[in-house]
Each structure stands twice: as structure tokens, then as C-alpha cells.
Amino acid sequence: xxxxxxxxxxxxxxxxxxxxxxxxxxxxxxxxxxxxxxxxxxxxxxxxxxxxxxxxxxxxxxxxxxxxxxxxxxxxxxxxxxxxxxxxxxxxxxxxxxxxxxxxxxxxxxxxxxxxxxxxxxxxxxxxxxxxxxxxxxxxxxxxxxxxxxxxxxxxxxxxxxxxxxxxxxxxxxxxxxxxxxxxxxxxxxxxxxxxxxxxxxxxxxxxxxxxxxxxxxxxxxxxxxxxxxxxxxxxxxxxxxxxxxxxxxxxxxxxxxxxxxxxxxxxxxxxxxxxxxxxxxxxxxxxxxxxxxxxxxxxxxxxxxxxxxxxxxxxxxxxxxxxxxxxxxxxxxxxxxxxxxxxxxxxxxxxxxxxxxxxxxxxxxxxxxxxxxxxxxxxxxxxxxxxxxxxxxxxxxxxxxxxxxxxxxxxxxxxxxxxxxxxxxxxxxxx
Amino acid sequence: xxxxxxxxxxxxxxxxxxxxxxxxxxxxxxxxxxxxxxxxxxxxxxxxxxxxxxxxxxxxxxxxxxxxxxxxxxxxxxxxxxxxxxxxxxxxxxxxxxxxxxxxxxxxxxxxxxxxxxxxxxxxxxxxxxxxxxxxxxxxxxxxxxxxxxxxxxxxxxxxxxxxxxxxxxxxxxxxxxxxxxxxxxxxxxxxxxxxxxxxxxxxxxxxxxxxxxxxxxxxxxxxxxxxxxx
Numbered sequence: 001x002x003x004x005x006x007x008x009x010x011x012x013x014x015x016x017x018x019x020x021x022x023x024x025x026x027x028x029x030x031x032x033x034x035x036x037x038x039x040x041x042x043x044x045x046x047x048x049x050x051x052x053x054x055x056x057x058x059x060x061x062x063x064x065x066x067x068x069x070x071x072x073x074x075x076x077x078x079x080x081x082x083x084x085x086x087x088x089x090x091x092x093x094x095x096x097x098x099x100x101x102x103x104x105x106x107x108x109x110x111x112x113x114x115x116x117x118x119x120x121x122x123x124x125x126x127x128x129x130x131x132x133x134x135x136x137x138x139x140x141x142x143x144x145x146x147x148x149x150x151x152x153x154x155x156x157x158x159x160x161x162x163x164x165x166x167x168x169x170x171x172x173x174x175x176x177x178x179x180x181x182x183x184x185x186x187x188x189x190x191x192x193x194x195x196x197x198x199x200x201x202x203x204x205x206x207x208x209x210x211x212x213x214x215x216x217x218x219x220x221x222x223x224x225x226x227x228x229x230x231x232x233x234x235x236x237x238x239x240x241x242x243x244x245x246x247x248x249x250x251x252x253x254x255x256x257x258x259x260x261x262x263x264x265x266x267x268x269x270x271x272x273x274x275x276x277x278x279x280x281x282x283x284x285x286x287x288x289x290x291x292x293x294x295x296x297x298x299x300x301x302x303x304x305x306x307x308x309x310x311x312x313x314x315x316x317x318x319x320x321x322x323x324x325x326x327x328x329x330x331x332x333x334x335x336x337x338x339x340x341x342x343x344x345x346x347x348x349x350x351x352x353x354x355x356x357x358x359x360x361x362x363x364x365x366x367x368x369x370x371x372x373x374x375x376x377x378x379x380x381x382x383x384x385x386x387x388x389x390x391x392x393x394x395x396x397x398x399x400x401x402x403x404x405x406x407x408x409x410x411x412x413x414x415x416x417x418x419x420x421x422x423x424x425x426x427x428x429x430x431x432x
Numbered sequence: 433x434x435x436x437x438x439x440x441x442x443x444x445x446x447x448x449x450x451x452x453x454x455x456x457x458x459x460x461x462x463x464x465x466x467x468x469x470x471x472x473x474x475x476x477x478x479x480x481x482x483x484x485x486x487x488x489x490x491x492x493x494x495x496x497x498x499x500x501x502x503x504x505x506x507x508x509x510x511x512x513x514x515x516x517x518x519x520x521x522x523x524x525x526x527x528x529x530x531x532x533x534x535x536x537x538x539x540x541x542x543x544x545x546x547x548x549x550x551x552x553x554x555x556x557x558x559x560x561x562x563x564x565x566x567x568x569x570x571x572x573x574x575x576x577x578x579x580x581x582x583x584x585x586x587x588x589x590x591x592x593x594x595x596x597x598x599x600x601x602x603x604x605x606x607x608x609x610x611x612x613x614x615x616x617x618x619x620x621x622x623x624x625x626x627x628x629x630x631x632x633x634x635x636x637x638x639x640x641x642x643x644x645x646x647x648x649x650x651x652x653x654x655x656x657x658x659x660x661x662x663x
Contacts, residue, residue, distance in 0.1 A: 002532050004532070004533050004534075004535070006532075007529060007532035007533040008533060010532075011518070011529055011533070014521060014525070015518070015520070015521075018520035018521065019520075088517075091515065091516050091517050091518065091519050091559075092512060092514070092515025092516065092517050093515070093517030093518050095489075095492075095494050095510075095512050095515060095517075096511075096512075096515075096517055096573075097533070098493070098494065099492055099493070099494075099509055099510060099534075100533060100534055100535075246489075246494045246495065247489075247492075247493040247494050247495055247496050248496060249496045428520075431520060431521065431522060431557060
């Protein structure tokens with residue numbers, strides 16, 4: 001006889017297989033992934049033919065192809081989770097199942113594990129795209145794909161935790177769907193405010209699901225991002241576990257929710273104190289050259305950089321992406337501050353000092369307006385007196401490939417939907 | 433008649449003291465106290481809205497009571513009325529789930545399948561079953577569970593006369609083997625035919641508790657007459 005936990009897992013798996021929402025998600029994710037993949041391969045071919053140097057499949061193929069998974073995670077996956085978590089309450093099965101003494105977290109964990117397995121199956125078209133790319137003679141760097149898949153699994157996990165919490169909190173599935181989508185829209189608003197105002201908003205926006213996936217799409221595995229995501233994921237599942245039981249007073253649930261909020265806040269505070277990260281991209285896209293990294297790591301004093309650039313100024317975006325994010329990874333105690341009086345910077349251009357970047361180190365300072373990664377490094381060397389070691393660097397040549405996406409249309413638009421339909425009909429018939 | 437059933441009442445299986453439950457301004461249960469003895473066939477009778485389902489849900493821990501204590505609540509299993517659990521799954525799976533998840537007795541499965549005439553629709557998804565078929569399926573699920581006390585909300589609802597007689601016979605068979613049954617029945621005549629002892633509930637309050645002989649104030653008085661006199 002199987003153990004109760006195994007019986008529960010088996011039941012959840014059968015419920016997933018019986019769910020039309022999941023089959024619909026599978027049906028749609030194939031063509032969506034295919035569309036993104038075909039567009040990415042065509043663009044990659046065009047860029048390869050024009051100036052193929054330093055092109056990598058991670059940024060050229062996998063990131064755009066994976067955007068289909070992001071879309072599905074936001075708009076379709078919540079409904080699958082709501083179906084899995086909420087159906088028991090709607091049908092009355094929850095009243096039966098809750099009568100078996102079992103940890104509340106175990107029940108939610110079983111549902112979430114199955115939902116995550118369902119999401120992992122939905123990522124198969126991404127792997128099919130990788131196989132197709134390989135068949136074209138395309139280059140695959142295993143860690144690129146691994147990091148990307150981890151990012152999408154983590155994103156799926158966050159969506160599952162959010163939707164599970166919303167379903168437990170809400171009486172009705174439609175309310176749960178509105179709650180889930182409201183949180184998603186809320187993260188978009190945070191991103192909008194971050195772009196507009198910078199500062200704390202920018203820090204918070206770095207941990208929204210879209211930003212988390214973007215980090216993985218750049219081949220970066222960051223400990224604070226991982227810890228924050230896992231904390232939010234666990235908090236969502238625990239919240240779902242707190243609100244699922246029917247026989248607990250609302251006041252007790254509110255107390256437990258408040259305690260959970262405090263513990264989550266503390267865990268998040270600790271998580272953002274960590275700085276470890278690993279650049280797993282093939283071309284070290286998130287790092288300075290090795291010689292520069294070696295030199296910068298030897299800085300004994302903290303470095304302070306003040307950039308007078310508005311949040312929406314394109315130079316600030318470039319600086320952040322190409323230099324400052326790398327610097328923060330390398331030097332946890334670097335202090336980078338942006339100063340501006342407006343959000344766009346449009347009306348500040350004429351103001352004295354706007355656009356200047358000041359580097360201060362050990363009582364010395366250096367100010368200029370150079371906003372490239374090389375310029376930033378030179379400024380740091382000038383103010384600190386450091387000199388990078390003369391290490392031989394092997395230049396990254398990239399993997400240009402100009403091919404047409406042969407067979408992708410047939411695979412993603414015909415074979416995948418056809419197979420999904422067949423499997424769906426077969427499984428549902430077997431139940432009957 | 434149920435009064436002829438051998439007396440196997442031994443000990444108090446469950447005790448309820450001063451249980452109260454309010455929904456906003458409405459008092460659903462008020463200071464409800466009673467006890468259930470092992471092996472008995474206890475009927476909870478009362479009109480619609482008397483608080484029968486609320487009482488069952490409180491006892492099963494599915495609804496928080498405002499006040500009161502329930503002793504040994506873990507010894508019971510409750511089958512609510514009007515549910516269609518796991519609607520996409522076939523009935524055979526649900527019964528197996530009762531064995532695997534709730535620790536039910538697998539040896540009872542063939543017997544219950546035959547007794548409740550479930551074989552023709554074992555392969556049907558629960559959501560596709562008629563009300564009566566689903567009710568019989570849920571009774572089988574409840575009878576498979578190992579808890580000594582089984583509470584069933586409206587066990588005869590949705591059954592025709594013949595099915596009702598068959599189900600009553602099955603429940604009596606299991607009660608005779610020592611399973612304690614606590615049934616909520618709004619048709620007083622049905623309860624009178626079937627149960628050993630009764631709890632009369634009206635407007636959330638226990639009006640009386642006992643066997644028909646204990647409750648009757650005059651010889652030959654029916655349960656319906658007793659209930660009308662008390663409420």
C-alpha cells in the first residue's frame with residue numbers, strides 16, 4: 001500500500017493530467033516558443049552575416065526563445081495552479097482530504113511539486129529548440145542552457161507560490177486569478193517606478209520575476225537573487241498552507257500571516273546582504289576582463305562613484321549594464337550613487353555638472369563624462385593608481401551562424417500541438 | 433425496526449460540551465452538548481436550517497466553533513452532503529484513494545462495491561454520476577475509512593425508495609460490526625425507521641436526546657409527534 005504522501009502526490013498528478021488548463025498551456029507554449037525561436041534564428045542569421053563577431057546563442061537565441069516561457073508563466077501558468085489548488089475546495093474534496101491529520105505544508109508542497117513538474121514538461125519545447133539549433137550546426141554552451149532553464153523553473157516556482165497563496169486566500173478561482181494578475185501588474189509598476197525614480201525602487205525592481213529571469217538570461221547566477229526568490233517562493237507556499245485549512249479561525253490565520261510576514265522580511269533582509277554571484281556565460285558577459293578583475297580586487301579602500309544622471313537617461317542605463325553591475329559583483333563595498341533632479345534628465349542637460357561621473361578613492365577624486373566600460377575602468381585606475389596585470393586574454397570570437405530555421409515550423413506549429421492534443425485526448429479517455 | 437438491534441453500547445466515543453457557533457448575527461449552534469457511544473446508530477434530526485450540517489462541520493474540524501469543547505474528535509470521519517469530490521476521476525480511483533490516503537480497509541472494497549451496487553459505474557468520472565450514484569459512492573468511501581465513528585450528512589438524500597432500503601441495510605450491517613454511525617437526517621420518518629437513538633436539533637439548540645422510548649411522553653407516540661411537541 002502506498003504511503004499517504006505518495007497517494008497524495010499520485011492524486012495531484014492525476015488531477016494535473018485531468019486539467020484542461022494544463023493541456024491548453026502545453027498546446028499554446030509550443031507554437032509560442034516556435035515563433036520566438038524562428039524569429040531569433042532569422043535575426044541571428046542576419047546579424048551573423050553582417051557582423052558576426054562576439055555573437056552568442058545565449059543572448060541571440062535562448063533569451064528571445066525563452067521569452068515565450070515568460071509570457072506563459074505570467075498569463076497561463078497561474079490558471080493551472082489555481083485549478084490544482086482551488087479545485088479541491090470547489091468540489092468539496094478538501095473537506096474530505098483535510099480530515100486526514102497531515103501537515104498543511106505537505107499538502108501544499110505536493111500540489112506545488114506537481115505544478116512545478118507540469119511546468120517542467122511545458123519547458124520541453126525550449127529543449128526541442130536546442131536540439132533543432134544543434135541540428136543546424138549551432139553551438140550550445142551547456143551552462144547557458146542550464147542557467148536559462150533554472151531561471152525559467154524559478155520563475156515558474158514563483159508564479160506557482162503566488163497563485164497558490166492567492167487561491168488559498170480567495171474563496172473563488174476568479175478572485176484568485178485577479179489577485180495573482182494584480183501582483184504581476186504590481187511588479188510591472190515597480191519596474192516602471194524604478195525606471196522613473198531609481199533609488200530604492202531600482203533595488204526592489206531587481207528582484208521582480210521579470211528581472212530575475214533577465215539575470216539568468218544573461219548567464220548570471222546571483223546568490224542574493226536566488227535567496228530572495230526562494231524566500232518569496234517559500235513565503236507564498238507557507239501563506240497558502242496557512243489559509244487553506246477550513247477549521248481555523250480567521251484571527252488565528254491573521255496572526256500566523258503576520259508572523260510569516262516578519263520572518264519573510266527578516267529573511268529578505270539577510271538575503272540581500274549577500275553578494276556572491278557566478279558569471280556562467282560563455283563570453284563572461286557579466287564580468288570585466290580577468291586582468292582588470294585581478295587588479296580591482298586588490299583595492300584595499302572603498303571606492304565611491306557619483307554619477308549625475310537621471311534614471312531614464314540612456315547613458316545611465318548603459319553605465320549600469322556595462323560597468324556598474326560588473327563592479328558591484330566584483331567589489332561588494334563599492335558605493336555607487338546616482339544624482340538627478342528630474343526623472344528623464346531632459347531639462348537638466350544644461351545644468352552645470354549634469355552627466356559628470358566622479359570617482360573618489362582614499363581622498364583623491366577624478367571627474368569625467370565617459371560612460372563606457374573601458375572609460376570607467378580607466379577612471380578607476382587613474383584615481384586609485386592601480387595598473388591592471390598584463391595577462392594574455394583569449395579574445396571571444398562568438399558563434400555566428402547564418403541558417404534558416406528549417407523544420408522549426410513543422411515541429412512547433414504542427415507536431416507539438418498534434419502530439420499534445422493526442423496525449424490529452426488519450427489521457428482523458430483513459431480516466432473514463 | 434432498529435430497536436431490535438443488539439445493544440453493544442459500551443463507552444463514550446465522543447463528547448461535545450457547550451458548542452456554539454455564530455455566523456454574524458445568526459446563531460447556528462447554541463450550547464450544544466451531547467455524547468456518542470460506541471457502536472450506536474445515532475440520528476441527528478431537525479428541519480432544514482436547524483444547524484445539523486454546521487454541527488457536523490464543527491465536529492469534523494472543518495468549521496471553527498466559537499466556544500465549546502469536543503473530546504476525541506480524531507476518532508471520526510465525516511461525509512458532507514452535496515459534494516462531488518475529484519469530479520474528473522473515476523469512482524474506482526476515489527475508493528482506492530480512500531484506502532491509500534485515509535488508511536481504509538482494502539478487504540471491504542469488493543463487499544461494499546457489491547452491497548451498494550457500484551460495479552456498473554466504477555469506471556465513470558465522479559462528476560458524471562447522478563446524485564444517487566454519487567451518494568452511494570461517497571457512502572462506500574466513508575465506510576472504507578478506519579475511524580470508529582462515521583458521520584454522514586443526509587445519507588438518503590438523492591436515493592429512491594429501493595436504494596434507500598438497500599443503503600439502510602448496508603449501514604446497519606456495518607453498525608452491527610461495531611462501526612458507530614452518526615447520521616444527519618431531515619426526514620424524521622426515515623430516521624425513526626433506522627436509528628437507535630436521536631438528537632433533536634432545532635434553531636441550533638438540542639431540544640432532546642434519547643431513544644424513542646425515552647423521548648415519547650405517551651404510548652405509541654411517533655418520533656414526528658415527539659419532535660413537533662418539543663419544538
